Amino acid sequence: MISRILLIASLVAFAIAAPGAVAQTDTAPPRKDFRQLLQDAEKARDENRDEDALRLFRRALIVQPESEEALWYLGTMLYEKKQYAEARDALRVFMTLRSDAGAGWALLGMTEFNLREYPRALDHLQRARSMGVGDRKDLSQAMFYDLACLLNRFERYDEVMVILATADADDSFIEPAGLHGLRMPYLPAEIPADRRAMVEVAGRAVLAFQAQRYDEAETGFKQLILDYPNEPGVHFLYGAFLSVQRPGDAVPEFERELQISPAHVLARVRLAEQLVGSRDYDRALALAREAMKLEPKRVSAHLYAGEALVGKGDLGDGIKELEIARDGEPDATRTRWDLLRAYLSAGRQEDANREKQEIGKLLRLDAQSHPSESGETQHDQNPH
Amino acid sequence: MMAPFHIAAGFRSPHLSILLLALSMVLPSAAVPPTRFDTIAGQADAARTANHVPDAIRLYREATRLKPAWSDGWWYLGSLFYDLDRFSEAAAAFRHLLDDPRYRGSAHAFVGLCEYETGQYDDALAQFRAWAGAGWAGTPELRTVGYYHFSLLLTREGKFTQSLALITWLVPRLGDNAELTEAMGLASLRIRYLPENCPPELRERVWLSGKAALYAQMAPRQFEPADEFAARLVARYGGQPEVHAVRAMLYEIEDKKAEAEVEYREELKISPDHVPALVALAEMDLDKGETAEARVFAQKAIDAETNHAEAHHLLGRVFLANRDLAASVKELETARQLAPKSAGVRAHLAMVYGRLGRIQEAKAESAAYIELKNKADAAAALRIKSQGQPAIPAQDSSSETLEKTN
Numbered sequence: 001m002i003s004r005i006l007l008i009a010s011l012v013a014f015a016i017a018a019p020g021a022v023a024q025t026d027t028a029p030p031r032k033d034f035r036q037l038l039q040d041a042e043k044a045r046d047e048n049r050d051e052d053a054l055r056l057f058r059r060a061l062i063v064q065p066e067s068e069e070a071l072w073y074l075g076t077m078l079y080e081k082k083q084y085a086e087a088r089d090a091l092r093v094f095m096t097l098r099s100d101a102g103a104g105w106a107l108l109g110m111t112e113f114n115l116r117e118y119p120r121a122l123d124h125l126q127r128a129r130s131m132g133v134g135d136r137k138d139l140s141q142a143m144f145y146d147l148a149c150l151l152n153r154f155e156r157y158d159e160v161m162v163i164l165a166t167a168d169a170d171d172s173f174i175e176p177a178g179l180h181g182l183r184m185p186y187l188p189a190e191i192p193a194d195r196r197a198m199v200e201v202a203g204r205a206v207l208a209f210q211a212q213r214y215d216e217a218e219t220g221f222k223q224l225i226l227d228y229p230n231e232p233g234v235h236f237l238y239g240a241f242l243s244v245q246r247p248g249d250a251v252p253e254f255e256r257e258l259q260i261s262p263a264h265v266l267a268r269v270r271l272a273e274q275l276v277g278s279r280d281y282d283r284a285l286a287l288a289r290e291a292m293k294l295e296p297k298r299v300s301a302h303l304y305a306g307e308a309l310v311g312k313g314d315l316g317d318g319i320k321e322l323e324i325a326r327d328g329e330p331d332a333t334r335t336r337w338d339l340l341r342a343y344l345s346a347g348r349q350e351d352a353n354r355e356k357q358e359i360g361k362l363l364r365l366d367a368q369s370h371p372s373e374s375g376e377t378q379h380d381q382n383p384h
Numbered sequence: 385m386m387a388p389f390h391i392a393a394g395f396r397s398p399h400l401s402i403l404l405l406a407l408s409m410v411l412p413s414a415a416v417p418p419t420r421f422d423t424i425a426g427q428a429d430a431a432r433t434a435n436h437v438p439d440a441i442r443l444y445r446e447a448t449r450l451k452p453a454w455s456d457g458w459w460y461l462g463s464l465f466y467d468l469d470r471f472s473e474a475a476a477a478f479r480h481l482l483d484d485p486r487y488r489g490s491a492h493a494f495v496g497l498c499e500y501e502t503g504q505y506d507d508a509l510a511q512f513r514a515w516a517g518a519g520w521a522g523t524p525e526l527r528t529v530g531y532y533h534f535s536l537l538l539t540r541e542g543k544f545t546q547s548l549a550l551i552t553w554l555v556p557r558l559g560d561n562a563e564l565t566e567a568m569g570l571a572s573l574r575i576r577y578l579p580e581n582c583p584p585e586l587r588e589r590v591w592l593s594g595k596a597a598l599y600a601q602m603a604p605r606q607f608e609p610a611d612e613f614a615a616r617l618v619a620r621y622g623g624q625p626e627v628h629a630v631r632a633m634l635y636e637i638e639d640k641k642a643e644a645e646v647e648y649r650e651e652l653k654i655s656p657d658h659v660p661a662l663v664a665l666a667e668m669d670l671d672k673g674e675t676a677e678a679r680v681f682a683q684k685a686i687d688a689e690t691n692h693a694e695a696h697h698l699l700g701r702v703f704l705a706n707r708d709l710a711a712s713v714k715e716l717e718t719a720r721q722l723a724p725k726s727a728g729v730r731a732h733l734a735m736v737y738g739r740l741g742r743i744q745e746a747k748a749e750s751a752a753y754i755e756l757k758n759k760a761d762a763a764a765a766l767r768i769k770s771q772g773q774p775a776i777p778a779q780d781s782s783s784e785t786l787e788k789t790n
Binding site for chain 1: 437438441468469470559560562563579580581584585588606608609616620
């Protein structure tokens with residue numbers, strides 16, 4: 001597990017642009033008193049007299065409640081000392097003044113994580129991620145770790161994959177990766193004791209896959225199947241891996257998963273995808289429709305239902321399903337290509353032209369930036 | 385995949401904007417020279433509008449200091465603090481509005497939310513009850529967050545049925561949502577924890593039971609995944625208390641009475657004094673005419689929880705079925721005392737009084753029954769018409785298990 005102990009020295013540089021960054025209020029007493037307190041507090045901190053430093057920062061904040069420096073130093077010191085509730089309160093006031101500080105949101109989110117205020121922690125860590133935390137590797141890794149854990153817990157598994165890729169996840173991410181792979185909505189501390197080994201095997205395999213060490217990943221997935229053949233999620237995970245590596249071999253794994261977990265939506269969807277690929281449209285359509293029944297908003301179910309219907313020659317209904325998929329995820333090029341072809345087959349030239357234009361835009365955007373992050377229907381490179 | 389709606393995180397910004405927009409601004413009259421208060425209030429509004437939050441807070445603080453009766457100022461100040469998660473300060477501001485007829489309803493909810501966040505759970509629960517009593521005022525967003533936190537606090541207080549009834553209200557709107565799952569899991573397993581202090585080792589159990597409960601309450605109900613999660617729950621934790629009761633309740637929802645009975649009996653092997661199982665089995669026995677065992681179960685439930693209105697009600701029905709009218713009336717009168725608003729109790733009392741020849745009392749109970757029934761029907765119709773406000777969770781402990789029978 002990633003150590004959450006952050007080096008204050010690596011953070012303080014961001015917080016305080018200059019000594020003059022102290023906010024002024026109408027009722028501020030003479031500046032000298034405050035500056036003296038702050039200097040004394042910093043000196044105490046530098047001399048590792050932490051309790052003195054904390055006392056002096058608190059006094060400084062009585063004089064100037066909106067001092068960014070004092071709030072930040074107090075918040076970070078309290079965080080290091082695991083006094084999370086008070087750290088949180090100081091950091092929240094700090095963020096009122098510096099809502100542009102990505103690292104501040106990260107530290108606040110991690111503090112809230114430790115206080116088990118998970119929805120709020122997730123919100124703030126997401127904000128930190130979108131703003132960036134600069135080049136502080138220790139902070140960004142800690143942020144990504146907590147973020148991956150929380151996204152798992154909130155069952156937002158698809159987003160975890162992106163985090164794992166972005167974070168350049170090392171072995172410290174084994175547990176979040178395993179929980180993600182097995183779609184278990186637990187924090188590492190919440191993994192049942194008799195599931196810990198399974199999560200670890202899965203996590204190592206997922207991380208190996210992520211790093212494109214495919215042989216190692218396959219060994220791991222096979223081990224998982226061998227050790228836990230009847231556990232929910234195991235065959236789906238291996239099937240998802242195989243669907244990238246050897247698509248034909250994925251089908252029995254998804255089928256086995258559905259025997260173990262009859263209501264598994266994604267196993268149905270991914271199986272439908274494979275069956276569309278092998279032109280078994282009737283089975284693919286049935287599976288996609290079952291998935292829709294279980295989860296009506298699952299975009300990929302509509303996509304594969306659409307592909308199956310078009311494959312069967314039912315252009316009208318197929319187009320309807322594809323349009324639902326497109327509206328649910330407008331950036332998915334696969335859906336756009338499907339629609340383009342379907343519109344052309346149906347003689348709807350104008351609609352086809354529009355899709356063609358949209359595909360052009362998406363390809364240009366893709367070339368300029370990076371692969372889609374949401375990408376539910378663009379999961380070809382992901383185990384899920 | 386679309387990001388699911390997050391109750392706590394998703395609520396904070398948008399709802400306030402909506403609320404704030406709905407409020408009339410206090411503007412100084414053009415004909416009168418502006419006072420210092422007018423000036424600062426105007427500056428505060430301008431700072432808020434321009435999203436200069438620290439300035440807006442400072443100015444609203446100053447303006448409300450100059451004019452403590454300025455409700456709009458307290459509202460904006462509270463809202464700004466709330467948006468910043470500064471809950472102590474937000475609560476302090478919102479409390480100024482609890483007597484203001486314009487803000488009172490919503491203010492109760494906001495104070496409740498703030499007090500929840502600052503760990504003042506009993507106070508928060510009282511605020512939510514006041515909010516419910518004031519008609520659940522506020523935007524749909526506020527109601528979503530309010531119901532959710534109210535439900536969590538009801539679970540913490542041991543009002544599991546009420547908690548589930550309230551949280552279930554959100555299921556059709558929010559669907560498969562992680563926070564709803566957790567809340568429903570805690571209430572289903574009758575665990576008096578909040579999500580943030582539930583021991584980690586209970587997490588899997590809470591999640592599995594929460595999923596089973598949530599899928600069973602979806603619109604349309606999804607019994608296949610509900611059953612799958614319930615089966616996993618039993619497979620993993622079948623030897624633990626409450627697990628078979630969860631399975632039994634799901635079977636009851638599915639109208640699988642025989643399977644439910646088996647599971648309740650399993651629960652009693654693990655938790656011999658499990659009151660909901662005893663009560664459910666007593667009722668099932670009564671339905672089958674097996675009054676001897678029904679009497680044992682009802683009596684055991686009363687022994688375990690003396691003030692359990694429904695247990696007294698059932699025991700009264702057992703005596704009624706056995707034609708022991710004196711004993712029946714005693715139990716039913718106890719049930720009425722504990723749950724005077726239970727239409728079912730009043731109906732049975734009317735029946736027993738009638739058989740005893742106590743005609744006046746029988747008429748009075750019949751009238752009470754009809755009145756309660758009409759009220760319940762009207763409230764249900766109103767809820768359907770207004771597309772959704774739950775019944776107000778009652779404060780008295782006796783009503784906990786009577787909801788389903790009324």
